[in-house]
Amino acid sequence: MNGADRLCEELLANDIDVCFANPGTSEMHFVAALDRKPRMRCVLGLFEGVVTAAADGYARMADKPAATLLHLGPGLANGLANLHNAKRASTPMINVVGDHATYHLRHDAPLTSDIESLARPMSQWVHRIERAEDVGRDTAAAYEAAMSLPGVATLILPADAAWGEIPETPVARTMLPPRTPVDEDAMRQSVEAIRSGRRTALLLTGKALRADALETAARIADATGVRLIAQMSNGRIERGAGRVPIGTVPYPVDIALDALKDIDCLIMIGAQLPVAFFAYPGKPGRLVPDQCEVIQLATRASDLKEVLSRLSFELGVKRDAPVTVSQPCTDWETLLDGDLTEDAISVAVAQFMPEGAIICNESLTSARRFFGLSHRSAPHDFLSLTGGAIGIGIPLAVGAAVACPDRKVIGLQADGSGMYTVQALWTQARENLDVVTIVFANRKYAILQGEMRAVGATEFGRNAQRMLNIDDPALDWVSMAKGMGVEAARATTVREFVDLLKSAMAQRGPFLIEAVI
Template sequence: MNGADVLCDVLLANDVTVCFANPGTSEMHFVAALDRKPQMRCVLGLFEGVVTGAADGYARMTDRPAATLLHTGPGLANGLANMHNARRALSPMINIVGDHAAYHLPLDAPLTSDIESLAKPMSNWVRRIAGPDDVAPATEAAFRASLTPPGVTTLILPADAAWGEVGAASIGKVKLAPPPAVDMDAVRTVAAAIRAAPGRAGIIVRGQVARADALAVAGQISTGSDVRLFSEVLIARMQRGRGRVAPTRIPYPIDAATALLRDIDVLVLVGAREPVAFFAYPGKPGRLVREGCQVLTLAAHGEDLSAALEALRDELGIKPSQPTAFATAFPDAATPSGQLTEDAIALSVAHKLPADAIVCDEAVTSARRFFALSAFAAPHDYMMTTGGSIGGGIPLATGAAIACPGRKVINLEADGSGMYTVQGLWTQARENLDVVTIVFSNRTYAILHGEMRNVGVGAIGENARRMLDLDQPSLDWVCLAKGMGVEAARADTCERFDALLESALSRRGPFLIEAVL
């Protein structure tokens, strides 16, 4: 038994059964070991950003880590953007990065690099395996670190540690420490602050408390103590739809966000962080809460968020039978017709969304209306790219579809963002994943046009336009998808889009709709 075999066995013993991979020469012994382990599902991504993004989507839907396999420092570097998104989503992930044999590193061969320094900013935990006998303890440590608390871990596997013979290795399930007990002092402090600010307190939920059962408790607190309920701007995963409590998402634009929060005297964080502006703008604040707002943490990531929320409900004297408000029927709206628009797409998707679907939203500016409408749609899971690094949508949908093969996945995708990881469509075709990709084809980085206005640029010239627009030539998403093996069609009217969406939702397998705006 060599080190690569042991690494596989430790992963499998701890129910890590999917490996998203883009291997190279240094990883061939690990590839051979994976070949001997049919229990491990190996999924090839044609770009490392697809690999790490798919592992993120898988983790969000299972609350368990997948493994990734990356080739030395440059391969890791190609995957860093979606590792960043995963780290911001608090997703468990085990990255296995192959490296040269230890004795080969002093020769400074072309692919030699400082892998630890590359990995550290996008990882919660990094370790280099010292040799064959260190493989088992190092892999167990990586698994433990990926879940306590959940986050991104990176394990560096030198080639000689992979091919080296291992002595006796004890392989079994890793014991994980339970989350700490609820901090009742924090519960009492938060409850007192809420009582002292009737109608002027808010709660931001994130993580496990953005799931349906915990949202119901948050809704009881909201109704019973007149507390407003919010979510962060970028959502890692939230259970949405009819019959579920629907928090208000804090807007991206600073003026809208500060207006929403201006009358909040007490803001309670449950697994969340204080909301701040994405960027600095001349004359605008970085913090979104008003001066003097009391920001309190009920429970942080890694703690038992649901138990803390229940304890707060009890401390406030709210009974578990307390009714709460749920989203029900869609608001009245005329059925759109004629030229296709962003709002028409949002309405159509929200109305036609199948029960228990998974929505991966990377449409950026184009699908802003969908989130509000999703409160009235069939029950579903909703997630976004959480780190602000574009190129996560197609890989997220890929990983989610592998995690939940019985559920329909809908990817709302901006055309500019989609081009960062378009290779993920090939993986969807190869794995026959049940993903409907809707590309908002406006042939521009629309958000950057808005950012130019935000920094005070009233009109742009030819140089700026050429950096912000995706025309000359325009992208042809139907041809791109078909080149990756995914069936695709184009819609430029509401009627055509509705028909294509109905067809795509009625069948299994990957399908792409280019929605021309």
Template sequence: MNGADILCETLLANGIDTCFANPGTSEMHFVAALDRQPRMRCVLGLFEGVVTGAADGYARMADKPAATLLHLGPGLANGLANLHNARRARTPMVNVVGDHATGHLIHDAPLTSDIDSLARPMSHWVGRAETAETVGARCEQAIVAARAGAGGISTLILHADAAWTETPFVKPVPVARPELAGPDAALTGQAAAALRSGRATTILVSGLALREAQLDLLDRIAQKTGARLLAQQANGRMQRGAGRVALDRVPYVIDQALACFSATEHLILIGAKAPVGFFAYPGKPGSMLPETCDVIELASPDHDLTAAIAALADAVGAAPKARLAARHRPDLPTGKLTPDAIAIALAGAMPDDAIICDESITSGRDFFRSTYGAAPHDFLQLTGGAIGCGIPLATGAAVACPDRKVIGLQADGSGMYTVQGLWTQARERLDVLTILFANRRYQILHGELLNVGAGPAGENARRMLDLEDPTLDWVQLARSMGVEAARADTAEGFRDLLHSALARKGPFLIEAVI
């Protein structure tokens, strides 16, 4: 075997059997090794941001890492934005980035770059495999780092000669998953005292605390103690809908977030960070908390959140039953198509166990309000604010869960960043419905122009913030990549298209003109 074969064997021995790829010359021996491995599913993305975003969506739903294959430093750089989002979501991932053969580096060929420096800001672990003999060990280190704590991004730089050089084969064995830190008795005591104090207390959660069983117990704790339970503003995965706890997120809009926490005296963090503004605004604070608020980090994302929640319940007690959302199908709207009309239609039509991938930006900001009682579903969202994750996220989630309907809520401006992901959905025959919110502008930036005090958009600003002249035709864009598509501009027309799309398998796009 050569080093590339060893890399494949090590990945497969550790359950990493899906590789999202956009390879080049330096990676051809790894491509050939993958070709010899029928157990490995290889998924091509036509842009590296699709590759990294799809690996993110896959891992969020599969609860295990995917591998990516990227071409040298520029290929990695093309995928960095969605690696940033994955890092914020604490998604486990193993990136394999090719580099020149070690002896070729001295020539400073055109694609030579400092891959380590490119990778480090978006990675929890960066390492190099410079010889075939070290490939297996370095891959194991990458896997351990990806699985550590809540999960992390590992970037393994594979030199071309390390891939092509033959080396003795030693069958790899699965590496042990690092143990999570257990509950801290002192912090549990502090949190319990805050909950018993009678003062306004909020429990803010994220990560695995947003799964159904954990939310059930958290709601029972909140009932018992009179605390408020909230989700962090941006989360990797949340289980919600009928039969589950109806949970709100911290608002994105800074004035709403400040009002949300204005009376909070104690904040207990479980897998979450203290709330801050997404950006700085003149005359407004960066922290959303009152200066006198006492913050207790009961458990960081790298702790065993399930055990921490159980320890807190033992300390303060819990109500007998959680408050669960009842199934609710709101009256369907008619007339003009609006974001609210889309959310209401989804609340009534969404199938059980759907996966919602949300990059609707401003258009979907009120999605939760209409869908607490929708069919039970998983909700994945943009976590790091780097737009262009939505279509790839849905692609990866569909690869991970082929028997579940994936519904992408996609803004038109951010959708253009990684529109190539539609081609991958068509090629892989993925069961993804993309609802494209076509407002023909970067609506969020029109709002932010006002929020920072810069005033309304004039001619030059509008030309930087609007998506007209020419107008994007998403129906033609989707069809050109093999995805069936249709347009709706009324609530009735959208409802009809939605029911038709949900009744069929395979990729479909609805351009919802709002």
């Protein structure tokens, strides 16, 4: 066997059986090894940003890593924006980057680059394999890092380490170290803060936002009066009817400051201190008051469900106490026919999405009402843009659909950000993934127009308009989708959209609705 064979066997031994790939010459031995492992599902992306976002979406839903395969430094660089998002979501991923053979690097060939320096800002762990004999050990270390941090582990695979022959030896599953133990001092401070009667909030992220963990958090809230808040950037929330509703830290800085102004103590469970996405003249960056006490009860490396259970126990909360959950909505807003609007789309999707749907949201401005409406929708998972780097939505849905082939995936997609990774539609078609992509075709960078106003620039001249509008020429999403093998249709009225949405919910396979607003 060779090093590439050993890498595949290590991945499979740890139940990593999906590889999202865009390979090149240096990775051909790894491609050949993948070909010898029929258990490994290989999914091709036509751009590296598709590959990294798809691996992110897969891991958020599968609760285990996928592997990626990228070609040298430039290929890695093409995928960095969505690796940034994955890092912010604490997504476990083994990011395999091929490199020249070790002895070829001295020639400074055209594709030679400093892969480590490119990878490090967007990865929690980076390592270069030196020899074929090291592949097994180093792949096991990458898996341990991806699962324990959790996060993006980038493994650099030189070509000669891939093709080098090694003895065939048994491969065993990698044993993971215990989770970070509970900080007893932080637990004591948290219990004291909650019992003090001060206005206290729990800020949650990661697996603390799963349905069972949210029930534990809700019992704490009901018994003590603490407030529950989800971190703005989080990978996945289980929500909908029958589940505990929870709001997030708002994106607009003024709304966020107002929402958090009354908190005296913030207890962070896997979360980070809430800060504004950007600096604005005359406004603070920290979103909680300066006098607010902040307690870091758990990091993302902790078992967040166990931390909540322990906090509940220390507070004397009954484990079987009933919790308040969202009730199914029976009085949805009436959808009157007429020109299609952003709000009508949000209402329709919230009303007609099926139970078990997975929502991949990259329409921050146009779908702003959806999150508030959908807590009474059928039970579903909500996946959001975490790191703020746009271009995640369409391929995120690819990964979610590969992880959960029996569930409907719905992408709420802004048109501007959708163009960054539109190639992911081709992968949806090739893999016949059950994804409905709804493009909010407002033909402008609406979020940037809002940001211009937020910094005090309220007059849009010709140059500003040409940088913030994408209507000349107008994008034709139906033609683009069909050109990549995805069935598509356009809606300009409420009735047209509702009819298309109902039809798409009733069939399997990829479908795109261009919603002109």
